[in-house]
Amino acid sequence: MAKFKSGKVSEKEKREPKINKPQLKAKKIDSIPPKQQSAKEKKQDPPVKQSLPELSSTVNYASSEKVKPSQNWLLFKSQLPKSSVKPHFTKRPKLEAKPGATGPKIKVSNNITEIVAIDCEMVGGGDSGRDNILARVSVVNKYNEVLYDTFVKPREQVTDYRTQYSGVRESDLQNGVEFLEAQKKVASLIDNKTLVGHDVKNDLKVLFLGHPRNKIRDTVKYKPFKQLKSGKPSLKFLAEKILGVKIQTGEHNSVEDAKAAMSLYMMHQKAWERLRKEKKEPRDKPANKGRLRRNWERANKSK
Numbered sequence: 001m002a003k004f005k006s007g008k009v010s011e012k013e014k015r016e017p018k019i020n021k022p023q024l025k026a027k028k029i030d031s032i033p034p035k036q037q038s039a040k041e042k043k044q045d046p047p048v049k050q051s052l053p054e055l056s057s058t059v060n061y062a063s064s065e066k067v068k069p070s071q072n073w074l075l076f077k078s079q080l081p082k083s084s085v086k087p088h089f090t091k092r093p094k095l096e097a098k099p100g101a102t103g104p105k106i107k108v109s110n111n112i113t114e115i116v117a118i119d120c121e122m123v124g125g126g127d128s129g130r131d132n133i134l135a136r137v138s139v140v141n142k143y144n145e146v147l148y149d150t151f152v153k154p155r156e157q158v159t160d161y162r163t164q165y166s167g168v169r170e171s172d173l174q175n176g177v178e179f180l181e182a183q184k185k186v187a188s189l190i191d192n193k194t195l196v197g198h199d200v201k202n203d204l205k206v207l208f209l210g211h212p213r214n215k216i217r218d219t220v221k222y223k224p225f226k227q228l229k230s231g232k233p234s235l236k237f238l239a240e241k242i243l244g245v246k247i248q249t250g251e252h253n254s255v256e257d258a259k260a261a262m263s264l265y266m267m268h269q270k271a272w273e274r275l276r277k278e279k280k281e282p283r284d285k286p287a288n289k290g291r292l293r294r295n296w297e298r299a300n301k302s303k
Helices: 011-015 021-030 071-079 170-174 179-190 200-207 235-243 254-267 269-280 289-302
Strands: 115-125 131-141 146-151 158-160 194-197 216-218
Touching (some): 115 179, 115 200, 131 170, 131 200, 146 179, 146 254, 194 200, 194 254, 200 216, 235 254
Parallel strands (some): 194 216
Antiparallel strands (some): 115 131, 115 158
16 A cells, blocks of 8 residues: 655655755765766866957047057156167257359268369359369368368359359358368368369369479379370369279269279379389480590690
8 A cells, every 4th residue: 555645754865855856966976076077077167258348339540640648648647767878879959051063962970081183163263264263172181081062152253154054053062161261272272182083283283282293192193094095184074984883974073073083092002102203213324434534535635
């Protein structure tokens, strides 16, 4: 016969709460230690996505408007200690334009060497424009660094600016320096120096200056250069033939011409000086004994 439970609850049942079967199964699964769980049952929880502040779609990052720094950054920046160490780079000061300076800015050096080169640009004066008037003068050292370069105000009326060759215009001479100032400066630069140039006598003549002959190195008079071409070789020809550089393709530039003359001399300096030394040495000429004897006889007859 089947036994029916009475409505009374035993003391054991009172102490232990009644658990449904699904809850019991869940409790058993939870109570399993992680080591006993299989790899399939292990599932990593997806990372929690942190909610980021929504950016307004109206911000235009391509705009040129500057964004103001935040107050926190300004406060932090003000509390930083000021460093006494200067940065390794500094902005170069702007050079003020001096009167008489050339169109393109040319860096002037103070490194005066024992060898300097000179070149002048001239304009025409007189009725026919054949008279040479100083318009620009440039001096460079043996490293082709510019020592002096300026336009010069003419002391006579200019009738031909020769712009296609000289590269000088009327506006250039209006801002030039006085002739005596340029003359004094050039004289101080070439004093007791070896002077290099192309047909230097014309440059010295227009400056009303002189220079010791043994201190002049003229690329027109150097014998190996003269052998390259009949007559006087032009500076343009020598620069293209020896240096492989094309100059004077349009308007002339006195700085460019002075550098070309200096480069020609420095390239052949040793041979040039050796040739000059050989000319200075006295030649051993055989004594003319007959002439000496006749002179001695004439002197004795007169007595």
